[in-house]
Amino acid sequence: MSSSTRAAPTDEPRRFECYTPADHSRVSFDDGFWKSWSQTVRTVTIPTQHRRLEEEGFIEVLNFDRPPAALVRPIQPSGLSMQHFFDSDFGKWIEAASYTLKAHPDAGIEAQIDAIVDKLAAGQMADGYIHSWFVRREPDKRWSNLRDLHEMYSMGHLLEGAIAYFEATGKRRFLDVMLRLVDHIIAIFGTEPGKLRGYDAHEEIELALVKLYRITGDPRHLKLASYFVDERGRMPSYFDDEARRRGEDPDDYVFKTYAYSQAHMPVRDQTEVVGHAVRAMYLFCAMADLAREADDPSLKAACDRLFDNLSARQLYVTGGLGPSASNEGFTRAYDLPNETAYAETCAAVALGFWSHRMARIDLDSKFTDMLEKVLFNGALSGIARDGEHYFYENVLESHGQNRRWKWHYCPCCPTNIARLLTSLGQYFYGVKGSEIAVHLYGGNSAEMKVAGQTVRLRQDTGYPWDGDIRLAIGLDGPFRLTLKLRVPGWCRQARLSVNGQAVDIAASLDKGYVALTRDWADGDEIRLTFDMPVERLYAHPAVNEDAARVALQRGPIVYCVEEVDIGTEPQRLRIARDTQFTARFDADLLGGAVILEGEALEVDADDWGGVLYRGAPPVLKSRPIKAIPYHLWANRAAGAMLVWLTEH
C-alpha cells in the first residue's frame, strides 16, 4: 500500500480465533439450490440495478461539473432526504458488482464502475472530502449534522465498494480516492484536541474501516474504527452539542431517543437490541470485528448479550427483525406483529453479516444457524425469483396488498441483497490454520488455501430440499486437516460417515460443529445426513400475535401458505393439532422447490350471512392445502399469505 505496509493481522496471536472466509470467487455454485440464484443475480440483478440507478436520476447527482438538478427525493421532516445517501447505493452496487468480476470478468460492468469512480473522484474536494450531496449542494454544511444526514454511512459504503473493486480487479484508483477521504476523516474526528468528538448516527463506516484495516494493516484505520465505536453513546451526547451548534433544540429530535441509533449509552453497556435495525446490525458487525482486531473481549461479550437478546426476544421465525415502520426497528421484547412486520430486507442481510462475523471469532453453530436462517428466509424473501423485483418490508402475513417493486423510494435493499448473494461463497467456509469450518450446505465446488495446501471441496446435495450431503475432498497429496462440519440446530437426527465408515457425531461435537481431524487423501468422501421432517413451531407465549398459531418449517426453510395455491385467504384456515404434512419436490414451482401438503379446516364464509358478528361459531370444512417456502412468496398472482397458521 502507498502509505503503509500491508499487515496480515489474522496471523498475530489474538484472544479470539478467526476463521478467514473462503475467497468467494473460488466457490462455484455450479449445481444445486444456489445455482440459478447466483446466475440470476449476476446476469439480471447487477445490470438492472445499474439501469435503475441511471433511470431514477441517481447517477446524475455525481455531475459535480453542473449546477444541482431538482431533488429526486424530497426533504423529510428530519431534514434528511433519501438523496442524502445516494452514495451508499453506488457503494453497495459497486461492491455487489465487483464480487462477480473475478470469476466472471465483464468489461462492461468494469466500465460502468469506472465511470462512477471517475465522477466521484472529480468531486473530491481538495482536503479529500467526498459526498455527492454536500459537495454539490451544501459544502458549508458538511460535518454539521451527523445525527440526521447519514454522511459517514454513505462514505462507509463507498469504502466497502472501493475495497471490493480493488480486491476484484487490483485497480487502485477508487481505493486511493477513498484513502484520501479516510485521511480527511482522521483529521476531523477523534479525541485529540481540536478534533470533533463525533460519530455518525447511522453506523457503517466502522465496519468498513475494519475491512480497510484488514487490507492496509494501517493502525490508523483500526484506531478510527475503534474510536467511532468507543465514542458512541458517551454522554453528554455529541448529537446534543451538534444540534445546539446548528441553533436547534436537541429536544426537537424527530426520533426522540438516541436509542434509535444505538447511541443512548456506551455500546459495551447495551444489553437489549434497540432502535433502527440496520444501524444496530452494522454496529454489531463492527463490534464483532473489533473484538478480534482490537483484541477486546468486552466487545465480544456485548455482542453475545445482544445476539442472545435478539434471538430469544426480538426475532421473527423467518430471521426478519425490526418489527416497526416508525423507527425501522425494534420496539419491545416479543413484539412481533405479522401483517405490519417491517422486517427490512437490509436488516436480515445485515444480521447475516453479523452472524457470520460472530462465527468467524467464535465457531458456534448458533451463529451460522442464524446466518442460514436469514439466508433461506428473511433475506432471500427480499428479492423476487426474477432477480429484479424486491421487498423492502418482509411481512409474515398479507391480504394481498404487498407486491414486489422494481425500485423503491429508498432503494437500500436491492443492492444489499445483491452483495450478499454475489459473495455467497465466502459464507460457506472458514479457514483457520489447518482447519476448514463448513458453515453452510448446498451444492458447490470450492477451492481453498489451507496451511499452504490447496484443498478442494465439492458438495453434492439437494440441500435445503433434502438433508443428504456428499462432501468430496480434493487434495494434491495426503494432508492432515481438521474439517469442522456444522450440525444445524434445527436437526434432531444427524448421521455422518467418512468413506462409508460411520462417525459418532455426539462424541466430537463442540458448539454445534463436529470435528474430523485426520490424514485426508484425495477422493475421500464424507456423507452427512440430516433428517428433515416437517416441523411445527410454536412461538413463546408472550408473542401475542402468534397465539394459537403454528408455523411450518422443514430443514432451514420456513413455509407459508399463499392464496394463489389454495384459492382462498389462508387466514380462513385452521390446522388441526395432529395434521400430518408431507413434503414433495415440485419441479414446476418457480424453478423447483419442496412444498408441503396436508389437510386443513376452512371457515365457510358462504354460510355466514350478511352480518358482521353472530352468535353461532363458524362452520369448518376439511380441505387440502399446500405450503411453499416463505422466500418464494409473492412471485405469482397477487393474494393473501400467511406464515403463522391458526391452530384448531
Next chain:
Amino acid sequence: MSSSTRAAPTDEPRRFECYTPADHSRVSFDDGFWKSWSQTVRTVTIPTQHRRLEEEGFIEVLNFDRPPAALVRPIQPSGLSMQHFFDSDFGKWIEAASYTLKAHPDAGIEAQIDAIVDKLAAGQMADGYIHSWFVRREPDKRWSNLRDLHEMYSMGHLLEGAIAYFEATGKRRFLDVMLRLVDHIIAIFGTEPGKLRGYDAHEEIELALVKLYRITGDPRHLKLASYFVDERGRMPSYFDDEARRRGEDPDDYVFKTYAYSQAHMPVRDQTEVVGHAVRAMYLFCAMADLAREADDPSLKAACDRLFDNLSARQLYVTGGLGPSASNEGFTRAYDLPNETAYAETCAAVALGFWSHRMARIDLDSKFTDMLEKVLFNGALSGIARDGEHYFYENVLESHGQNRRWKWHYCPCCPTNIARLLTSLGQYFYGVKGSEIAVHLYGGNSAEMKVAGQTVRLRQDTGYPWDGDIRLAIGLDGPFRLTLKLRVPGWCRQARLSVNGQAVDIAASLDKGYVALTRDWADGDEIRLTFDMPVERLYAHPAVNEDAARVALQRGPIVYCVEEVDIGTEPQRLRIARDTQFTARFDADLLGGAVILEGEALEVDADDWGGVLYRGAPPVLKSRPIKAIPYHLWANRAAGAMLVWLTEH
C-alpha cells in the same frame, strides 16, 4: 327571529316521518346507570374542560386585540395546524355546557360562555366573517383552502354551540353573531354566478345549518345546507381548482384521494363508507336531516346503503369505527385490527348522532340498536370514570401502553363525548303526533308534550345490568297514546305486560318496535323483560384479526378482560368452546357493574424455556377469569386488555 318568521317544519306533511327528540332538560337521570355519569359529566367534565381550554392556550387565540402569540400547535405537512380549528373546541364545549344549563342553571358557566362569545364577537369582521385563525393571523388567506384547513368545520361547531346556548338560555347574542356569519357564507358560496362553488372538506357546517333551519325556518339556511351536500364530490373537483389558485399541484394532496373527505363522487352515488370517519359521520348526519327537511328520498336511500355497508363490513363489535390512524378512518371491508384500532371516540359519538337521526325519520331498531351500541361501548370508552381523562383511540387490544390522557394534542374527543352525555335525554324518547318512541332503556324520569298533553314516563330499571324495566306512565287525565317500545336486536327472548296483562310482542312488532296503542291512565305500568344471557360473538370469517376468537357480550354491553383483574396478559388465555360464564353485579367495580366470571386456559410461559420458538406446543393450565364492561377499561392500574379472546 329577526329576519324570518319561525316555522315549525316538522308539522308540514313530508315524505319521511319525524320523531322529535325529547327535550333533554326534561329527562332526569335521577337513578340507574346514567345517574353518576350525568352528574360526573356536569360537575367534573364541563368545568375541567374549560380549565384545559385556558391552561392549554386555546382561549388565548381569541384575543384579537393583541398580536398573534406563538403557535400552540405546529403546522403539519398538510399545512394544517390543530390550532386552525380551536374554534370547534369552543363550539363543542359551549354546546355541551349549554345542555346542562336548563336543568342546572349555573351563572359561572354562563359567564364563561359569555366571555368566549364576547371575544368571538370582537373578532367578527365587518362582513360577518369569524374564525380565530384567519381573522388574527391570515385574513388574506380566508376561503383559500377548504381542502385542508377546516374553516367551515370550525364555523359549524360554533353554530351548534350558539344554537344550544340560545335554546338553553334564550340569550340571542351568540346566535345573532353566527347568523351574520351565515349570511356571509351565503354571500360567498353557491351556484349563483360570482359565488365560489366550494364546500368544506371536513363536514360539519351542513348539519349545523339544518339545526339552524329548524329553529329559524329560514329557507336560505336549508338551501345552503343542501347546496353543500349536493355540491360535494362534483367533478372536476373544487379542491383541484382551489389548489391551482394557490399555485399548488392538486396531485400533491397529502391524503391522495378526496375519498378522505367523502368528496370523490357525489354523495348520492356513494355506497361504501370511506375516508375520515368523523367527516363521514357528520356528512351522513346532514344527509339524514336533509332527507327529511328537503324531502329527498335519494338522500335517505344513500344513507341506508351506507349504514348497511358500515354495519355489515366496517364496524368494530364495540361500535368503534375507522380502523386506520393514517387517514383517521376507513380502509377496506373487514379490516378491523384490534391493537391498532383507531376507532376515534368522536367517530363513535358521531355514529350515535347519525343513527339517532336515521331513527328519527325511519323508526327502525337497527338504528337505535346502533345508537345503544356506541353509547354503552365505543363512545363511552372514550371518557374515564372520573370524567376528566380520555381516549382518542379506542383499541380493542392493548399490551398496557394505552393510557387515558387529561388533554390531547388534538382535543376534539373530550367535548364531543361531553355534548353527547349532557344531552342524553333527547336520545331516549322521540315524539311524533300522539306517539312516543322509547328508543333507549335506563333509569330516568321524563316529561314530554304529546299532542298538547303532558306525558310523564318513569323507567325503573337496573338496565343495562339487568333486562327488567318498569315503565310507569304519568298523565293528567286519560289519553289515547301510542307507545312504541324498542325490542333490542341483541335480545332473543323478550316479555311485555301492561298492568300485569301479558302482551304478545310478536303480534305488534314492526322494525324492532312493539306498538301499544290504547287509552292510557295515570299510573299505568308497563313491564318489559329482556333476557340477558352471556352471549359469545364470532366475527365474519373475513375479519382475519378475529379468527378463532370470541367476544363476550351481555345485553348491550361488550366485555373485555383486563390484566389488572387476572394478573396476566389476557392474550395468554384460551377460552374453551363450552365454557359457561356467569354474570354477577360487582358493587365495588368503578361505581358498580356486572362482571362475567368463568374458566379459561392459560398458557404457561414459565415452562417455555429461554427460546423464542419451539416444537412443543404451549402447556395450558385452567384458571378462573373475569371480564368487565369494555367501557370501563383503563380506569385502574395499567395493563393489557383484550376484547376478542382466543378460543381453544
